[in-house]
Amino acid sequence: MNQARDEQRRQALGEFIRSRRERTTPEMVGLPDGLRRRTPGLRREEVAMLSGIGVTWYTWLEQGRSINVSTQVLGAVARVLRMDDAERQHLFALAELTEPHPAAREPKVGRAVELMLHQVDPYPAVVVGPGWEILASNHSYLAMFGDYRSLPDEYQNSLLLFFANPRMRSIIGGWAETAPRLVAKMRVAMAADVGDPGWQRLVKLVEAHSPEFAEIWRRQEVASLDGVLKTLRHDEAGTIHAEVVHSYLGDQRKVRFSVYTPIDDADRQAMVRLATVTPEEIVLPRAKELALV
Structure with missing residues (x-):
């Protein structure tokens, strides 16, 4: 009786995940839609890659096979498939797992921090979360680096945009010299939560957009x-x-408030001019390393 119940539960879990995969478009996760698709939504290979798991294992999950499923892996799948709170709760219930509490506690930017961001204009300022995700910024920051807000959530990340946005090479003086140090800082930030699927997913996503990042990452600096x-x-x-x-x-772990302050009066005047500029929307090229079939 228990065996039959477990089979029904696994089948329901697989069917639910497949239904969410079929409704998730490539554009929603920042993938190109240039490939012909026999079925709607993402391919299994794409979900597996973005979740940081094997294709065969993910296929077995959808097929309802008897495999061990961890909360970390299930959480990664839920994030890739854009599940809301109710869907995540249903997902973990079907898997008979307890949803990890940290997944529901993402850093937030309150009214006071928003006010601070606007008060420091025309100095570009940004609030970055534990995984280097951009939580908020002011007008001058958007004018300087581009408007990231229409990008998929995974792409609203300062590390990814440094490597994936071609304009950064012309904006940042000494981009090639800055890149290794930025990756070295990111590795230190990652160390405390190295098992977090979010970090693993970010590394894979940046590698897909930038062979340069992949080479620097291997240096272990x-x-x-x-x-x-x-x-x-x-x-x-x-x-x-x-x-x-x-x-x-002070009230949020590893959330930093960064301000670009001018060196002299000429730089301050340039920032004043920057504050009058209309931010340009960021358009990212296709990821050349995503050889999905």
């Missing part, structure tokens, strides 16, 4: 997250020299 001097170039505002100052929000 580390560096501390400290203030740094940057040279920024904007077509309308001009060249800006800035010191990036980081502070951490």
Whole structure:
């Protein structure tokens, strides 16, 4: 009797996951839609890649086979398939697992922090979460680096945009020299939560967009997250020299508030000009490394 019940439960779990996969479009997860698809939604290979799991294992999950499913892996699948709270709860109930509490507690930016962001304009400022996801920013930041807000959630990430957005190479002076140090800082930030599927998914996604990142990542270099001097170039505002100052929000773990402060009056005047610029929407090229079949 228990065996029959378990089979029915696994079948229901697989059918539910498949239904969510078929409704999730490539655009929703930042993948190109250039391939002909026999069925709607994502392919199994795509879900497996974005979730950081094997294709065969994921196929067995949809087929309702008797396999061990962890909360971490199930959470990764739920995030890729854009499940809301009710769907996640149903998913974990079908798997007879307890949904991990941290998954429901994402960093938030309150009204006071939003006010601070706007108060420091025309200095570009941004709030970045534990996984380097961009939580909020002010107008000058958007004008400088581009409007990321219409991108899929996974792409609203400062590390990914550094490598995936071609415009960053012209905006950031010494991009090639900055890249290794940025990756080294990211590795240190990742160390405390190295088992988090979110980090693994981010690494795979950036690697898919940037062979340069993949090569740098293999070096295993580390560096501390400290203030740094940057040279920024904007077509309308001009060249800006800035010191990036980081502070951490006391009530939220590893959420940092970063402000680009001018070095001298000429840089401050350039930032004033920057504040009048209409931000350009970020358009990312296709990921050349996503050889999905």
